[in-house]
Amino acid sequence: MKKRVAELFAGVGGFRVGLDALDSGWDFVYANQWEPGKKRQYAFDCYAKHFGNDEELSNEDINQVDKTTIPDMELLVGGFPCQDYSVAHSGAQGIQGKKGVLWWDIRDTIEAKMPAFVLLENVDRLLSSPGKANRGRDFGMILFTLHQLGYGAQWRVINAAEYGFPQRRRRVFIFAYRKDTSYFKTLDNSVNLKDALINHSVYNEALPIERNLHLEKETRLDGYVDIVDFSNTFSFHFENTGIMHDWDIFTGKYTPKYDGKHVTLNDIVLDHVDDDSLYIDNTPGRREKFEYLKGAKKEKRTTSDGFEYFYAEGGMAFPDPLDRPGRTMLTSEHSVNRSTHVIADKETGKLRILAPIECERLQTFPDNWTEGMPKSMRYFVMGNALVCGLIGKIGQGIDKIIANEDDIEPLKPQVVNKIKH
Numbered sequence: 001m002k003k004r005v006a007e008l009f010a011g012v013g014g015f016r017v018g019l020d021a022l023d024s025g026w027d028f029v030y031a032n033q034w035e036p037g038k039k040r041q042y043a044f045d046c047y048a049k050h051f052g053n054d055e056e057l058s059n060e061d062i063n064q065v066d067k068t069t070i071p072d073m074e075l076l077v078g079g080f081p082c083q084d085y086s087v088a089h090s091g092a093q094g095i096q097g098k099k100g101v102l103w104w105d106i107r108d109t110i111e112a113k114m115p116a117f118v119l120l121e122n123v124d125r126l127l128s129s130p131g132k133a134n135r136g137r138d139f140g141m142i143l144f145t146l147h148q149l150g151y152g153a154q155w156r157v158i159n160a161a162e163y164g165f166p167q168r169r170r171r172v173f174i175f176a177y178r179k180d181t182s183y184f185k186t187l188d189n190s191v192n193l194k195d196a197l198i199n200h201s202v203y204n205e206a207l208p209i210e211r212n213l214h215l216e217k218e219t220r221l222d223g224y225v226d227i228v229d230f231s232n233t234f235s236f237h238f239e240n241t242g243i244m245h246d247w248d249i250f251t252g253k254y255t256p257k258y259d260g261k262h263v264t265l266n267d268i269v270l271d272h273v274d275d276d277s278l279y280i281d282n283t284p285g286r287r288e289k290f291e292y293l294k295g296a297k298k299e300k301r302t303t304s305d306g307f308e309y310f311y312a313e314g315g316m317a318f319p320d321p322l323d324r325p326g327r328t329m330l331t332s333e334h335s336v337n338r339s340t341h342v343i344a345d346k347e348t349g350k351l352r353i354l355a356p357i358e359c360e361r362l363q364t365f366p367d368n369w370t371e372g373m374p375k376s377m378r379y380f381v382m383g384n385a386l387v388c389g390l391i392g393k394i395g396q397g398i399d400k401i402i403a404n405e406d407d408i409e410p411l412k413p414q415v416v417n418k419i420k421h
Contacts, residue, residue: 001405006030006070006113008062008078008106012046012381015077015119017365018391024399029071032058042373043381049372062105067112075398076113079121079386080106107145110176114149116405117398118176121386124157126172127238136236142174143244144221144230151176152184156203157240160387161325162256163207166263167362169328169387173394175202183401187243193218193250197243205397207390213252215239222247265343266322268361269354272347279345279352286336287351293338294318319344319351326362331383333359334376356382364389 003026007015010033019026028051033044044059051057058065080102110118129138139155146153153176161168177183190196198204198211217237221244224230242251280286296315302308319342320326330339334353341354354362356378360369363385370378 001116001402001407002074003027003402004029004071004073005075005077006073006109006115008032008076008109009080009102010043010047011079011385012043012365012370013050014079014363014365014386014388015391016051017369018388019077019395021388021392022395022399024395026075026395028056029073030056030058032060032062032065034059034061036061042377043384046370046373046381050369062102065105067105067109070109070113072113074116074402076106076109076115076118077120077391078106081122103142103145107149110146110149110151114178116178116181117401118146118151118174119391119394119398120174120176122172122174124170124172124240127155127157127240134235136238137231137234139172139238140221140234140236141227141231143249144224144227144234146176147221147244147247148227150179152179152187152246153177153244154197154201154203155238155242156201156207156254158203158207158390159256160390161262163258163390163393164260164262165325165364165387165389166265166268167326167329167387168324171386171390173203173390175394175398177401181401182405187245193243193245193248194252196245197241197250197252201241201243202397202401203241203394205400206393207397208257209241210255210257213239213241213254216250216252218251219249220247221249263325264323265320265326265341268326269322269343269346269358272345273352273355275355278355279350280342281351289336290340290342291318293336294342318342322346329359329362329383331380333383334379359383363387 005019005026005028007028007030010031016028016031031047033041033047035041035043041059048057056071106120127139128135143153153174155172155174157170157172159168159170187196187200190200194213194216217239219236224233239251239253241254242249276282280290294316296313298310298312300308301311316338322343326341327339329341333340342351343354344350345352356370356375357367359379359382360367363382364387365385370381
């Protein structure tokens, strides 16, 4: 079976770095990266710098791309922004509605190309959004549309630090597979969905879990008049791992099983940096702002219409301890805010924020991957990126699955309809 990959929302190439590191024959045939509202497309330029800028690299709004022109692939990958997936009030005509929401571009790409496998990444709150009224609707919508297209799916929320990586970054990974794959048939022959998840999950090859799950529950995706009815009424509490097989959903809470080395900030930060702008005491009032933002507080605040309320939040370690993995890095990492890491420089003991190269290491990119773009953009693109090493771990599971697959050709329309129904 060929191992062609197409990458949507490619950023600076985290999926590609992770899969390329396996050296197992993955061939990237297409990548799309577009940063809305940006005059300079720094992420795309970085991707092109490392992987070559040819006709298979697209710097066009994915919403404007004719999905049928994307090359055939066996694996579609992408990390897409978490948005509102409702179609109920969008003037939608079936699933084609609300084109501004990026999930539908992934959906349209899947329908146009019908890859054998799909691997997606998103923030973990996707499982519970949009909130109490329709808890889990957005993730349910993704599963519902994948089923309509003729796919089964698994998901897992992974905290990278729990498997030895240097950042406590929690993200949900969704692995989907066509119903005509040998892998789907293997799951079809499992005793039940829990057995399929425990014994045959793509994630377990390199990211093992304890065999006991907690908070197990099940539901079904059928019984809805159409996708708008689903959007209006579906609600379900998804746990941090689960599987969809045909209409059935099984979910539970897993515990990681890992006994390897835990990489900490101390392992990845430089002994010393000479950039004076990184040291917080070099700017008057900067330390005091950090101390306030990271400190515990309970304050009376007033809304624009005069309503008074108390705002409270707990304190954070200041500076960040070097003997633990880093916290989740955001796009605002370089600015003065509560989420920015502040560490004591190893050589001088002076407090400073992380250097760009240290942020690259938090995401397990090669050193100086983003060199050449403005410093603020280096932080921004790393905050948007993913832990490349995790993709490599998941990729080991996909490699094993593909090794057991017969050759799968691109599907003809009549076969697509057969799989869907």
